Amino acid sequence: MKTYDIDVDCAACALxxxxxxxxxxxxxxxxxxxxxxxxxxxxxDGADEKSVMxxxxxxxxxxxxxCDIYI
Amino acid sequence: MTRKQKQVLIRIITxxxxxxxxxxxxxxxxxxxxxxxxxxxxxxxxxxxxxxxxAALGIFHGQVFDExxxxxxxxxxxxxxxxxxxxxxxxxxxxxxxxxxxxxxxKSRKSISALMDIRPDYANVEKDGHLVRVDxxxxxxxxxxxxxxxxxxxxxxxxxxxxxxxxxxxxxxxxLPRDAKTGDEVISGSVNMTGVIRIRxxxxxxxxxxxxxxxxxxxxxxxxxRSENFITKFARYYTPIVCAGALIxxxxxxxxxxxxxxxxxxxxxxTRAFTFLVISCPCALVISIPMSFFGGIGCASKNxxxxxxxxxLEALSKTKYVVFDKTGTLTKGVFEVTGVYPESxxxxxxxxxxxxxxxxxxxxxxxxxxxxxxxxxxxQNDAIDxxxxxxxxxxxxxxxxxxxxxxxxxMALCGAQITSEHNDGTVVYVAxxxxxxxxxTISDVVKPDSKRAMNALKAAGIKTVMLxxxxxxxxxxxxxxxxxxxxxxxxxxxxxxxEVEKLLSEKQKGxxxxxxxDGINDAPVxxxxxxxxxxxxxxSDAAIxxxxxxxxxxxxxxxxxxxxxxxxxxxxxxxxxxxxLAVKLVCLVLGAIGKANMWIAIFADVGVMVLAVINATRALxxxxxxx
Numbered sequence: 001m002k003t004y005d006i007d008v009d010c011a012a013c014a015l016x017x018x019x020x021x022x023x024x025x026x027x028x029x030x031x032x033x034x035x036x037x038x039x040x041x042x043x044x045d046g047a048d049e050k051s052v053m054x055x056x057x058x059x060x061x062x063x064x065x066x067c068d069i070y071i
Numbered sequence: 072m073t074r075k076q077k078q079v080l081i082r083i084i085t086x087x088x089x090x091x092x093x094x095x096x097x098x099x100x101x102x103x104x105x106x107x108x109x110x111x112x113x114x115x116x117x118x119x120x121x122x123x124x125x126a127a128l129g130i131f132h133g134q135v136f137d138e139x140x141x142x143x144x145x146x147x148x149x150x151x152x153x154x155x156x157x158x159x160x161x162x163x164x165x166x167x168x169x170x171x172x173x174x175x176x177x178k179s180r181k182s183i184s185a186l187m188d189i190r191p192d193y194a195n196v197e198k199d200g201h202l203v204r205v206d207x208x209x210x211x212x213x214x215x216x217x218x219x220x221x222x223x224x225x226x227x228x229x230x231x232x233x234x235x236x237x238x239x240x241x242x243x244x245x246x247l248p249r250d251a252k253t254g255d256e257v258i259s260g261s262v263n264m265t266g267v268i269r270i271r272x273x274x275x276x277x278x279x280x281x282x283x284x285x286x287x288x289x290x291x292x293x294x295x296x297r298s299e300n301f302i303t304k305f306a307r308y309y310t311p312i313v314c315a316g317a318l319i320x321x322x323x324x325x326x327x328x329x330x331x332x333x334x335x336x337x338x339x340x341x342t343r344a345f346t347f348l349v350i351s352c353p354c355a356l357v358i359s360i361p362m363s364f365f366g367g368i369g370c371a372s373k374n375x376x377x378x379x380x381x382x383x384l385e386a387l388s389k390t391k392y393v394v395f396d397k398t399g400t401l402t403k404g405v406f407e408v409t410g411v412y413p414e415s416x417x418x419x420x421x422x423x424x425x426x427x428x429x430x431x432x433x434x435x436x437x438x439x440x441x442x443x444x445x446x447x448x449x450x451q452n453d454a455i456d457x458x459x460x461x462x463x464x465x466x467x468x469x470x471x472x473x474x475x476x477x478x479x480x481x482m483a484l485c486g487a488q489i490t491s492e493h494n495d496g497t498v499v500y501v502a503x504x505x506x507x508x509x510x511x512t513i514s515d516v517v518k519p520d521s522k523r524a525m526n527a528l529k530a531a532g533i534k535t536v537m538l539x540x541x542x543x544x545x546x547x548x549x550x551x552x553x554x555x556x557x558x559x560x561x562x563x564x565x566x567x568x569x570e571v572e573k574l575l576s577e578k579q580k581g582x583x584x585x586x587x588x589d590g591i592n593d594a595p596v597x598x599x600x601x602x603x604x605x606x607x608x609x610x611s612d613a614a615i616x617x618x619x620x621x622x623x624x625x626x627x628x629x630x631x632x633x634x635x636x637x638x639x640x641x642x643x644x645x646x647x648x649x650x651x652l653a654v655k656l657v658c659l660v661l662g663a664i665g666k667a668n669m670w671i672a673i674f675a676d677v678g679v680m681v682l683a684v685i686n687a688t689r690a691l692x693x694x695x696x697x698x
Contacts (some may be wrong), residue, residue: 003290008175010169010354010357010358011354011357011358011361011362012137012138012306012353012354012357012358013637015306015357030290032293033182033594034292034361035179035183035292035361035365036180037180037363038289038290038293041294062134063132063134064123065125065128066121
């Protein structure tokens, strides 16, 4: 379980990021809080956190191009 | 304002001015229709280019039906139909609304982080005779750190030297400063007010109170409440449904008209469909609900109540049963001398002095409390031949006489006849040279705040239960003093779990049960209850870990306050849901029958959102009752 700082402009976009992160391979569960601008990621067993997070960021950018995750 | 917000503001102003110019031109001189459209398009692109881009990207990535898409289709459509003004205005107001929302959210973020201003930036560590500022996370447990007046205590520890006054208000909500001297424990996040203190750290930075609290608060908005989940799900279905509705509105009536042999009037219906889309934007709900919970949690933190998630804040308002552990929760959990009863041949002070001297070498809590009650220094050689008689008490030679202090068995052992009986708490009998001289009663003291807690809970119609491992006599006395509805005594930790489970099965659906405790043995019950509430200052780490709500100042009356904050937050959430949905629904119907134009649609979207956000900020300002 790791928490990352994120940047996103709207609450609905934060929800989209949450969905995108959850549907990334290697992510067991993800939670995004728009109010605190944080993303908490629970990785699947044996997942390489760095490469998974890169993919998460990529998937998030797809649904909301104006977002960022500070990995 | 952030740089991003400033940019948007500049765009809003530019676009508004250009729109005004365009409208004046439109009204005063007759220009070619296409040229006029081009003039209107300038402010449109100034204000809306990013939305259009996002909408296009969204479609490209399979993300149709988001708010960018709604706004893009509605405004492009309006402009296509020749409603230039409306098209630009919708985009303009949408951006104003977004900017407002962004500023409001930023403000509430800021006010919460100001509340949680306990993050220490550095620790002063002595190196080669000089104080050096280091990152607190680099300080190992057991290091001595120096905290100057005005600085925050960065890491939990015990004072090695120095005396000061600490301000713990950021942690506990308690504004009264606390005095601390050598040997006292200090927790990180408190502010050193008066003197320089040196602290031997007992924990690492990550394990210290300040870090734990920050972590807890930052993660609290991750645990979403049912209302938030409802809105998320709602938004997921709602937007596509509205889009489908708009499509039907645009297509079906014109087709029907054509079949019926009337003019199709497709432009009218298309306009209505676009109005529909503008109204439908779910932003008001999506932003205001989490914001209300965030505010509520922030407000609770300000009062020394840490709520670990929006879901718990929500559940608190449904509490119908509060189950208390006794020791450490309703009582102070420390033994104090509550009565000194000398026989006629000795004074109160002498009795206490002799007992304290006899007990001077013991570390038993009872001995400690007697020494604390005596309160004076005990010279080392004044009590000699100190013997601890296990299961009985102690005997010692004081002032040349043999003093025995202990239970009835000890009195029998030294041949003293007990001539007075006392029945509150633990009784220590004292004999001098085989002659009974009086007794001292010791008991756990009820917190001064407990009574108020019970009154407040009772006023709110909540059933109170006390569970304890203590004897029935002690438990019943405390229950009667405090006015607790039910008291169950002589319970083992496992019995507490089964008692709570019994209550859980008895309660109605939609009611919640809260358990309040502090000890390690309370952890299973804390996690079993709907809401586990732990005492933060006295409580064990296990209890704080297992709990959903932590009371930083150990005051049971904060439970009632937490419930009040929860109730008010929920009320704001419900108001927002009802208000936003009602306005949208009415406007949707009006839009469908052609009674609502684009301007009403803008209000239904942006206006409602602004009002909902303003309402949500109220959650942060819920007032605690004057105490």
